Amino acid sequence: MKQHPLCTDCEREVDVNGLPIPAGLKREWSAVETRRQFLGRSGKVLGWAALASLFGEAALRGRATGADANGVVTSPGRGNLGLPHFAPKAKRAIYLFMSGGPPQVDLLDYKPGLAAQYDKDMPDSVRGTQQLTGMTSGQARFPIAPSHWGFKQYGQTGTWVSDLLPYTAKMVDDLTIVKSTNTDAINHEPAIMFMNTGNMNPGKPCLGAWLAYGLGSMNDNLPTFIVLQTKTNPKENNQPVSSRLWSSGFLSSEYAGVGLRSGGDPVLYLADPDGVDREVRRKMLDAVEEINRQTQADVGDPETNARIAQYEMAFRMQASVPELTDLSKEPQSTWDLYGPDAKQPGSFAYNCLLARRMAERGVRFTQIYKRGWDVHGDVVGVLPTLCAETDRASYALVTDLKRRGLLDDTLVVWAGEFGRTVYSQGGLSKENYGRDHHPRCFTTWMVGGGVRPGLTYGETDDYSYNVVKDPVHVRNFNATILACLGIDHNRLTFDYQGLDQRLTGPQPATVIQGLLA
Amino acid sequence: MKRSAWAWVVAASVALAALPFVLRLDGRAHGDSLQFLGRFHPTLLHLPIGLIVLVPVLEIAGAKRAALREAADFVLRVALVLALPTFALGYMLAYGAGDAGGTVTRHVWGAVVLCIGLMLCIVVRPAWVAGEKKMVYPASLSVSLLALLWTGHQGGSITHGSGYLTQYAPRPLRMLIPGASAEDAGGNSFYALHIHPTLDAKCVSCHGSGSAKAGLRLDTYDDLMKGGKDGTVVVAGKPEASMLLARVTLQPGDPHFMPAEGRTPLTSEEIGWIRAWIGAGASATATSVPGVKIANVEAEPPPQPVGDYSALVPEIAQMQHGLGAKLVPVSAKASDGMILRTVDVSSSFGDAQLAEFKKFAPYIVEAELGRTAVTDASFDTLKTFTHLRALHLEGTAVTGSGLSKLSSLTQLRYLNLSGTKVTAQSVEALKKMPQLRHVYLFNTAAEGDGTTARSTP
Secondary structure: OOOOOOOOOOOOOHHHHOOOOOOHHHHHHHHHOOHHHHHHHHHHHHHHHHHHHHHOOOHHHHHHOOOOOOEEEEEOOOOOOOOOOOOOOOOOEEEEEEEEOOOOHHHHHHHHHHHHHOOEEEEHHHHOOOOOOOOOOOOOOEOOOOOOOOEEEOOOOOEEEEEEOHHHHHHOOOEEEEEEOOOOOOHHHHHHHHHHHHOOOOOOOOOHHHHHHHHOOOOOOOOOEEEEEEOOOOOOOOOOOOOOHOOOOOOOHHHOEEEEEEOOOOOOOOOOOOOHHHHHHHHHHHHHHHHHHHHHHHOOOOOHHHHHHHHHHHHHHHHHHHHHHOOOOOOOHHHHHHHHHHHHOOOHHHHHHHHHHHHHOOEEEEEEEOEEHHHHOHHHHHHHHHHHHHHHHHHHHHHHHHOOOOOOEEOOOOOEOOEEEEEOOOOOOOOOOOOEEEEEOEEEEEEEEOOOOEEEEEEEEOOOOOEEOOEEHHHHHHHHHHHHOOOOOOOEEEEEEEEEEEEOOOOOOOOOHHEEO | OOOHHHHHHHHHHHHHHHHHHOOOOHHHOOOOOHHHHHOOOHHHHHHHHHHHHHHHHHHOOOOOHHHHHHHHHHHHHHHHHHHHHHHHHHHHHHHHHHOOHHHHHHHHHHHHHHHHHHHHHHHHHHHOOOOOOOHHHHHHHHHHHHHHHHHHHHHHHHHHHHOOOOOOOHHHHHHHHHOOOOOOOOOOOHHHHHHHHHHHOOOOEEEOOOEEHHOOOOHHHHHHHHEEEOOOOOOOOOOOHHHHHHOOOOOOOOOOOOOOOOOOOOOOOHHHHHHHHHHHOOOOOOOOOOOOOOOOOOOOOOOOOOOHHHHHHHHHHHHHHHHHEEEEOOOOOOOHHHHEEEEEHHOOHHHHHHHHHHHHHHHHHEEEEOOOOOOOOHHHHHHHHHHOEEOOOOOOOOOOHHHHHHHOOOOOOEOOOOOOOOOOHHHHHHHHOOOOOEEEEOOOOOOOOOOOOOOOO
8 A cells, every 4th residue: 555645554554544644634534535436445335234234223312312412312413513602582493585675765664865966967976986886887877866766754764765665664663774784795696695604605605505504493394494485477577586585505515504495386296106105115115224224333524414304304394394284274363464376386475485385394494585676777666566575475474574573583584695785776867767876875674582672773864875873784784683692793603714604704793782672 | 205106197087087078079080190190099998898897807716716806907907008008099089089078978978987996906906906995996896897897788789870779689688778769769650660770770860969070960850951060961842952872972982971981882772762761852751752652671680590400410311212292402502491391292192191290390480281182181280380381282282271370370461262262250360470471362262352352562
């Protein structure tokens, strides 16, 4: 055998695990190194199988699902993380992701002074050195486009809400509206990655994956993290979303979001084929699991554990998902609340209803993607459709959670990846205008466990362009969400590539105490 | 020597006692250099305190070991040597900064008595050691110690505010302490609920009965409206013209920024209250201020911690394995208790299974029994869950008879009966449980009974 340059004991075979290198690197090595191990050790598999069967099934099970110090059975590979760090206000979260960037000036960030400034140029002092997108950087001027819609005050808080959101207006006293959310990215992909994973480059785990990893499952029969995509409306400008957004990054892939399809079977190939009953399926899975365990013992790739867990999850989902998506037992009051859209699988209202059912059944994190908010042009034509699709359903979800007693320990978040400019992209007329991407401020809201109801946090300037008071950067936004769920964002970390990785990244982030109840 | 020592003591005592009359603390500031030195007062003062407290310890322990008693004399002298400059620095601080008011005066006189007491102790101690005059030294030492306690407390009140010690005292205890609750402005006006507590926490330690810098007191409504030496601080209806608001909204580095000297600034919320309150006319009695909604000002008492269940962990693990229901820690802190989670086995989890958890009853703070097979019989088990804060019974077959058994659960805040068979009559019992803040009766015959359902803010 060829001598390894770092090997001092030539009698023994070199093994990465024997080298004086950080444990994280060894783990990464075992995750990537598969083919060589497979070829090199496949001969031993049969011997191991025989030995394992001598130990018996119980011994195998005992090793795979250990019990932590608190006697809580933990998921394989997760171990005892000592989470939540402190008593959480919210056990679960539902994230309504408004992909594309909703125009805050037309929805919740009321700027009464703009009407008088119609078609005037944006003052350079306000715009400052802000980078422009390629879509408006060629524009000769930046004419101010006041919102086409009126605003009124609602609730005891007297919160100003656009006429486009009559249902949201009804719940403003419950909401925590953040007008000063701001991000670093100006284009969709980096911004949406940043919002979801705390990093503009793909490859990092998203919020839901961190929660699944950190807090674990509440219901063994359903995924911890579920993603629902809303069917697109061809009238709208739909930016693509990809599974990178619900990926688990360097965390084990069992923490990635499980997407339910918006039409047909919610999960493809979940039903057993003809002639295969549940008994047969169980036996098959047991056998596969045994083989996988041997592979895991032999190769040490943590992804094998993830695969075992996913097979098991799929088996249990065969029973739990049909029950979850069966809406036939919903009372009439549900349909009265959510409206007729909720009967259409794949609509935003249908997804909101599913999200409520998942909250009841112990799904830790549900993320609903609604695309189409990228209103570069024809705001007047498209925005009413977008609001009609989402306004009532969002209200229905919050109201439904509230009346069923779920809002006490569920956090609901409504956010996009950035805001939109106050100036018009393309031509401005009394009848129509467009709005470009705007990272410096956008409006989001939260409601439920952990956040303070009836609060409007942060202020923007008269042009809804810069934050002038209480800014909430994406990092701090995410840190605050984690805090509601009992997690100290500085302590939920994973050692990867020599860095204690975390959702909020290496830069300092703070929990916005002002948002917390 | 003895006579000359007495002469020194008398002379020094007269000088100390005369000081407050010569350099009067009238609220005027006297120069920054005095303050520079004076601010070492809070640093230095802990040294003599420690030594003075050590003296009686040495004297008592000295009954057994003579060497310790010998040391007492030395410690006493060092204490005096440190106490005098501490006093001097303290006086420079007060005189330099223009501190005035009852607490400062009491603090000064306490210190005078303490210094005189220490000197007296030194002079009378030799007689006590020799076995003569058995009572004089112990009496002087006791007086000194009492003076130390009193002075220290007054000093603490200057720094932290007068209610600092008693602020979090249990209510019955607070009633016994005179003056501890007198700070309360009373009533349910916006001023009493928000403005007064804010000023009390952040401003009154310098602008109150103890110390009224710049002649300004903010501890009562009348004083607040009267203003100080620089004029009024609140102009009703005009927040932007009110100095109170102007000072707290300056940049923190500004020399006029309040609270001064690095004390905790007001939060943006507190500033918002003050702005809205002044804007609405700065009334002492108005109960609401437009644009400000305060959700649930009544602070919820902190949850009662549960005991240590670490010894039961193996048993818990075994139980979970058998029943499929889990006991999940609320957080990494064991005293936050555990959640009983049944969602994986809900259809087979009934009264018998619930009864199995009786032995873990005091550690369970939340019982998730939604959509399980439990019935009204479960209330007998549940009433033993003494630390239960949240109870989920939604979608079960309970009819509500026996709900009254929950009344002994003083920690219970949340009760979800949605989608059960409870009736308006059976939930009557809940009216006798004022601690229940969140009751859900959605989809039941009792729904819409506004007097029983209490929902989230």
